Amino acid sequence: xxxxxxxxxxxxxxxxxxxxxxxxxxxxxxxxxxxxxxxxxxxxxxxxxxxxxxxxxxxxxxxxxxxxxxxxxxxxxxxxxxxxxxxxxxxxxxxxxxxxxxxxxxxxxxxxxxxxxxxxxxxxxxxxxxxxxxxxxxxxxxxxxxxxxxxxxxxxxxxxxxxxxxxxxxxxxxxxxxxxxxxxxxxxxxxxxxxxxxxxxxxxxxxxxxxxxxxxxxxxxxxxxxxxxxxxxxxxxxxxxxxxxxxxxxxxxxxxxxxxxxxxxxxxxxxxxxxxxxxxxxxxxxxxxxxxxxxxxxxxxxxxxxxxxxxxx
Numbered sequence: 574x575x576x577x578x579x580x581x582x583x584x585x586x587x588x589x590x591x592x593x594x595x596x597x598x599x600x601x602x603x604x605x606x607x608x609x610x611x612x613x614x615x616x617x618x619x620x621x622x623x624x625x626x627x628x629x630x631x632x633x634x635x636x637x638x639x640x641x642x643x644x645x646x647x648x649x650x651x652x653x654x655x656x657x658x659x660x661x662x663x664x665x666x667x668x669x670x671x672x673x674x675x676x677x678x679x680x681x682x683x684x685x686x687x688x689x690x691x692x693x694x695x696x697x698x699x700x701x702x703x704x705x706x707x708x709x710x711x712x713x714x715x716x717x718x719x720x721x722x723x724x725x726x727x728x729x730x731x732x733x734x735x736x737x738x739x740x741x742x743x744x745x746x747x748x749x750x751x752x753x754x755x756x757x758x759x760x761x762x763x764x765x766x767x768x769x770x771x772x773x774x775x776x777x778x779x780x781x782x783x784x785x786x787x788x789x790x791x792x793x794x795x796x797x798x799x800x801x802x803x804x805x806x807x808x809x810x811x812x813x814x815x816x817x818x819x820x821x822x823x824x825x826x827x828x829x830x831x832x833x834x835x836x837x838x839x840x841x842x843x844x845x846x847x848x849x850x851x852x853x854x855x856x857x858x859x860x861x862x863x864x865x866x867x868x869x870x871x872x873x874x875x876x877x878x879x880x881x882x883x884x885x886x
Contacts, residue, residue: 624764624772624784625880627651632874636843641864642674645872658697663707665691671817673848673865680861682850685804685815687713693729701735709749717807725803726750731760739766743776752803752814753851786882790829796839797822806853813853815862819846821870829880838873 629650636643649667656662671685693707707729714723727749734742743762748755764774775781775797784794798821806813823841830836848862 623782624774624882625878626653628877628879630874630876632872634870634872636846636865636868636870638868639864640676640678641868642676643865643868644672644674646670646672653695656694660697661695663691663693663695663705665689665707667691673862675864678864680865681857682715682806682810682815682861684715685713685817686716687711687802687804703733705729705731705733705745713752713803714805715807717809722812723805725752729760731762733762740764749802751801751816752805753816756801792827794825795823796825796841806850806857810853810857813857814851816849816851817847818849819843821846823870829878833877833879835876835878836874837876838871840871841869843868843870 627649630648632645632647634645634647636645647667647669650665652664653661654664667687667689669687673680673683673685689709689711691707691709693705695703695705697703709727709729711725711727712719712723713725727747729745729747731743731745736742741762741764743760745760745762746757747760748757750756758778760779761777762775764772766772770786772784773782774784779799781797782794783796784792786792799819801816801818803817804815806815821841821843823839825837825839827835827837845866846868847866850857850859850861853859
């Protein structure tokens with residue numbers, strides 16, 4: 574399974590300069606090994622301005638309004654592997670499926686899917702600076718008749734500065750070749766530890782998050798998300814495409830069953846959420862998916878995460 578492979582790779586992420594004392598007890602020695610591993614990895618990969626490294630995740634998300642319903646299923650894995658001088662090779666993969674339903678008038682396009690692979694690396698530049706680069710290759714379509722027209726390519730570059738133990742900044746650039754053309758925008762990331770229980774972090778313009786720790790294992794918060802992407806349609810619709818744009822606000826809860834396994838859930842509203850159809854030469858109405866705008870949403874899932882604050886404790 575992908576989770577097994579990811580954990581296996583993750584066990585190799587020990588910074589060379591870290592010294593692990595050999596304890597008389599094998600069990601104690603293993604605990605020290607794992608603790609050193611976690612701290613070393615989190616120093617490099619609080620991946621994209623999050624207080625945790627997410628190795629894998631499964632998520633189900635539902636949108637609902639009147640007769641309309643949209644179910645979204647997603648899964649992802651993230652594998653960082655140490656190379657030399659505390660630098661890392663990064664491999665990631667993800668899959669997402671969106672299923673649209675209308676009980677009185679089912680849309681002609683009802684399933685949109687995306688399969689992606691990410692390859693990249695992290696280079697430590699010294700003086701608390703590092704650079705992360707990712708190449709993203711993706712198939713995004715209705716998966717009716719796959720071809721090279723369904724293919725997208727993108728890239729991300731991020732410079733990270735650890736200002737002190739409470740403040741981290743990221744500055745970078747995002748690019749993706751969408752079906753309407755290139756999508757390019759700057760990225761500003763931040764992670765502020767405001768107190769022992771309050772954290773404010775984000776990756777603008779895509780995400781802002783305010784989090785509060787309510788117990789040893791529980792975290793609640795408020796999140797803002799934005800997404801803009803596209804899906805290629807089948808040849809019967811002249812290889813047109815669907816453009817998705819959404820802004821979501823949500824309240825969420827994360828609960829750690831142990832130091833790794835996390836249950837998470839959220840409830841919120843999408844004040845802006847629309848699907849527009851382009852370049853189908855009249856074979857598909859442009860407003861075929863207009864009824865799926867602005868809906869209540871909820872999601873739940875299971876993830877393997879390692880948090881910096883839990884590792885330190």
